[in-house]
């Protein structure tokens with residue numbers, strides 16, 4: 001039997017924590033493909049477009065979204081508003097030989113339908129997760145809750161990738177109380193270019209942690 005494709009999920013403790021930017025750095029460092037299964041909100045550059053640019057990944061390496069929803073709200077509601085039914089069976093990992101980085105929509109407990117949470121979809125994929133967490137106040141609570149939700153479903157967690165300014169105590173506390181590896185911290189990159197992002201990823205993360 002063909003071995004399963006090497007894949008990992010980039011999950012966030014919340015929406016807007018820096019998943020797309022971190023995923024772009026990871027995609028570039030691994031030479032991986034990228035997939036955002038559900039994009040809710042099509043104003044401005046989508047996450048796929050952002051990653052294609054930051055990771056200098058050509059069209060072939062960015063797998064098209066399975067659901068492109070116009071309304072920038074939770075997928076379950078965007079789908080309802082647009083008269084679409086999100087089918088979990090339609091969200092299986094795309095086949096391929098290259099490594100795949102999958103970015104979730106918002107946080108783990110986001111509903112995809114009135115009866116399915118995103119974290120349950122992740123559990124069905126049986127691939128490990130990198131949890132992206134911000135470093136600002138509130139992150140310990142969000143990160144520990146996210147870890148608990150994943151552990152309760154038997155999801156393998158590779159570790160936590162922090163995004164933002166240094167906050168040593170929060171990072172150490174999450175790693176200790178959450179019994180999880182601190183993979184590194186991506187600082188804010190300004191101006192945000194693919195090359196500057198790649199340099200920060202290389203100095204702050206160990207690529208073997210993701211292989």
Ligand SMILES: Nc1ncnc2c1ncn2[C@@H]1O[C@H](COP(=O)(O)OP(=O)(O)OP(=O)(O)O)[C@@H](O)[C@H]1O
Nearest residue numbers: 012015016017018019020021106186187188189192
């Ligand atoms: N390391 C970084 N350096 C500079 N800007 C960043 C960094 N991380 C995130 N940002 C900026 O913060 C904003 C939110 O980041 P991002 O889009 O990656 O979040 P997200 O978790 O993917 O959000 P969503 O839940 O909408 O997918 C964006 O404007 C992004 O450019």
Ligand SMILES: [Mg+2]
Nearest residue numbers: 019020047103
């Ligand atoms: Mg994103």
